[in-house]
Amino acid sequence: MNIFNKLIKNFGKANSIALLICIILLLLEFAGDRHGETEYEDFLFFPAFFGFISCIIIFRIGVALRAVFMRDEDYYDK
Amino acid sequence: MINSIPPGLVMFLGAFLVPLFPHIYRQFYMIFLVLLSAISLFSAEGSHLIIQVQDIQFLLHHSDNLSFPFAIVFHIAAFLVIIYGGHIKDWREQLAILSYAGAAIAALHAGDLFTLFLWWEATAFTSVILIFGGKTYRAYRSAIRYIVIQVGSGILLLSGAILLFQSNNEAIFKELDINSTAGLLIFIAFGIKAAFPFLNGWLQDSYPEASEAGTVALSAFTTKLAIYALARSYAGVEILIYIGALMTFFPIFFAVIENDLRRVLAFSLNNQLGFMVVAIGIGTELAINGAVAHAFAHIIYKGLLFMSMGAVLYRVGTCKASELGGLFKYMPITAVCSIVGAVSISAFPLFSGFVAKSLIMSSLGYEGLTFIYFMLLFASAGVLHHSGIKIPFFAFFAHDAGLKPKEAPINMQAAMVLSSVLCILIGIFPSLFYQILPYSTYYQPYDFSHVLSQLQLLMFAVFAFICLWHFKIYPPELNSTVLNSDWFYRILFYKITNFFVIRLFGLWEVFSSSLIKVVKLIYVKVQTSSIQSGNSAVKVGRSTVLILFSLGFVLVCNYLLF
Numbered sequence: 001m002n003i004f005n006k007l008i009k010n011f012g013k014a015n016s017i018a019l020l021i022c023i024i025l026l027l028l029e030f031a032g033d034r035h036g037e038t039e040y041e042d043f044l045f046f047p048a049f050f051g052f053i054s055c056i057i058i059f060r061i062g063v064a065l066r067a068v069f070m071r072d073e074d075y076y077d078k
Numbered sequence: 079m080i081n082s083i084p085p086g087l088v089m090f091l092g093a094f095l096v097p098l099f100p101h102i103y104r105q106f107y108m109i110f111l112v113l114l115s116a117i118s119l120f121s122a123e124g125s126h127l128i129i130q131v132q133d134i135q136f137l138l139h140h141s142d143n144l145s146f147p148f149a150i151v152f153h154i155a156a157f158l159v160i161i162y163g164g165h166i167k168d169w170r171e172q173l174a175i176l177s178y179a180g181a182a183i184a185a186l187h188a189g190d191l192f193t194l195f196l197w198w199e200a201t202a203f204t205s206v207i208l209i210f211g212g213k214t215y216r217a218y219r220s221a222i223r224y225i226v227i228q229v230g231s232g233i234l235l236l237s238g239a240i241l242l243f244q245s246n247n248e249a250i251f252k253e254l255d256i257n258s259t260a261g262l263l264i265f266i267a268f269g270i271k272a273a274f275p276f277l278n279g280w281l282q283d284s285y286p287e288a289s290e291a292g293t294v295a296l297s298a299f300t301t302k303l304a305i306y307a308l309a310r311s312y313a314g315v316e317i318l319i320y321i322g323a324l325m326t327f328f329p330i331f332f333a334v335i336e337n338d339l340r341r342v343l344a345f346s347l348n349n350q351l352g353f354m355v356v357a358i359g360i361g362t363e364l365a366i367n368g369a370v371a372h373a374f375a376h377i378i379y380k381g382l383l384f385m386s387m388g389a390v391l392y393r394v395g396t397c398k399a400s401e402l403g404g405l406f407k408y409m410p411i412t413a414v415c416s417i418v419g420a421v422s423i424s425a426f427p428l429f430s431g432f433v434a435k436s437l438i439m440s441s442l443g444y445e446g447l448t449f450i451y452f453m454l455l456f457a458s459a460g461v462l463h464h465s466g467i468k469i470p471f472f473a474f475f476a477h478d479a480g481l482k483p484k485e486a487p488i489n490m491q492a493a494m495v496l497s498s499v500l501c502i503l504i505g506i507f508p509s510l511f512y513q514i515l516p517y518s519t520y521y522q523p524y525d526f527s528h529v530l531s532q533l534q535l536l537m538f539a540v541f542a543f544i545c546l547w548h549f550k551i552y553p554p555e556l557n558s559t560v561l562n563s564d565w566f567y568r569i570l571f572y573k574i575t576n577f578f579v580i581r582l583f584g585l586w587e588v589f590s591s592s593l594i595k596v597v598k599l600i601y602v603k604v605q606t607s608s609i610q611s612g613n614s615a616v617k618v619g620r621s622t623v624l625i626l627f628s629l630g631f632v633l634v635c636n637y638l639l640f
Contacts, residue, residue, distance in 0.1 A: 037443025
């Protein structure tokens with residue numbers, strides 16, 4: 001109980017609930033036969049891993065591309 | 079009799095009577111026309127209205143199992159946009175919405191390429207009014223660029239149709255050969271409207287500049303008409319798989335860095351079109367069903383997202399993520415509807431995006447296109463990032479921007495709630511939804527494996543975003559312009575043209591001044607001889623030189639030609 005209180009205090013209520021859902025989804029992997037459209041997806045926790053990493057990659061590339069594609073708001077009006 | 083009238087025609091023609099009706103009665107009149115147009119949908123498959131003009135046959139009303147689902151969702155979209163724009167008092171915008179929707183629906187029922195061309199251009203000319211409806215100088219300039227590109231697409235379509243007619247003596251709107259010149263021209267024409275990579279600049283340039291209701295209407299018809307045209311003429315063309323995969327991939331990053339939330343949605347629209355294009359490229363029955371289902375669901379949830387951002391724009395006056403935040407307290411219904419749209423586009427189970435996108439992903443799996451499959455899976459996480467999280471989070475939550483707007487007008491709320499209900503109903507009853515698709519194939523999207531995989535993918539992507547935000551790694555949104563493919567013609571082409579035009583004028587300057595010198599020299603001699611003979615002097619200017627030069631040019635041409 002103390003761990004949950006600490007988690008909610010440090011991470012926020014909504015964030016903690018999201019984390020809890022993620023943990024439940026990982027545990028559900030053992031409740032049935034999960035298989036994907038391709039054989040790679042059959043690895044344990046593959047979709048979870050893929051979703052997390054994809055989001056981080058998109059964020060990293062997005063931040064890097066700011067330097068290349070971002071201009072002043074009135075760029076086309078000059 | 080009524081069944082032979084092409085659906086959409088009554089809407090298109092009836093739109094011109096819109097100015098005669100006062101404000102509220104106008105909405106009822108417009109809804110009546112949409113319902114009247116929908117009656118023709120239930121005519122049997124085949125060609126119903128054919129007009130022969132000299133050698134050309136215009137198939138004005140052709141319906142089949144492919145046009146049917148598109149026609150249904152176009153009518154639904156028209157109905158929702160009319161309700162959403164119910165507060166608009168400007169009859170020009172109402173006229174544009176109704177005639178644009180009518181033209182798009184009529185285009186779906188074109189049986190030949192000449193008829194398609196007529197409606198293709200009609201959608202361009204009616205939709206541009208909606209961009210002018212933004213009523214800003216930026217909107218005006220964007221509308222000009224938009225119409226040039228749209229008409230250009232129509233000219234390519236017409237050129238292809240003429241070439242096809244010359245070789246086949248007919249220009250039926252059916253499967254076309256991409257390897258022929260006619261087929262290629264028409265493919266590019268469709269590709270422009272479907273916002274293929276590097277042909278997509280017009281979409282992100284113009285859609286966010288239109289009025290609130292205008293953007294919702296624009297998001298529904300033009301691009302989906304192109305998807306329909308591709309599905310009819312180029313199903314199974316392999317290159318579409320790669321084009322579509324690129325379309326799903328690149329807009330994600332642009333959407334992530336874009337600050338204007340309606341422009342984020344325009345990038346997201348491009349990404350969603352990519353899924354449909356991939357499915358058309360695969361071309362199997364399951365894949366075509368997937369493309370149509372995705373187009374159907376997409377029109378509703380994307381419209382819903384544009385509606386929610388339009389409501390924010392209407393109440394707050396801006397749609398920039400950097401200036402929004404904390405609106406949930408003041409616009410709760412808009413926020414909830416926006417979340418429904420966001421969850422649908424992210425393809426969470428029990429929402430429309432899931433039952434539509436699953437068809438496409440499964441067809442990729444069945445065909446063994448593993449690399450493309452993972453590109454689209456990556457793009458799915460991207461969709462969640464920019465449309466599923468960024469849109470509702472930055473508008474309604476994030477930080478409190480100190481804004482205290484009223485909730486959206488009641489008509490906007492009604493349209494958003496109706497759209498949300500449709501998103502949920504499609505998600506809950508997929509078997510009913512699948513019945514209107516072109517092919518009757520059995521598909522079950524809800525099984526343990528599929529649902530768990532999707533939930534893991536999405537929830538862990540959400541969790542990644544939470545971590546980035548919570549630990550303050552996610553950078554703040556900035557007021558900025560994100561360069562897109564329209565940069566090529568707005569900046570690069572402009573600079574190149576400018577460079578050559580300046581040099582051309584420079585050359586003309588050198589040429590004309592030397593010509594003046596020569597002519598002056600001749601005149602000085604004439605002057606000298608005139609003064610000597612007692613006549614007055616003659617002044618030589620540029621106009622004189624120009625007239626002399628033109629006369630000389632005409633004389634030389636005359637001599638050479640005749």
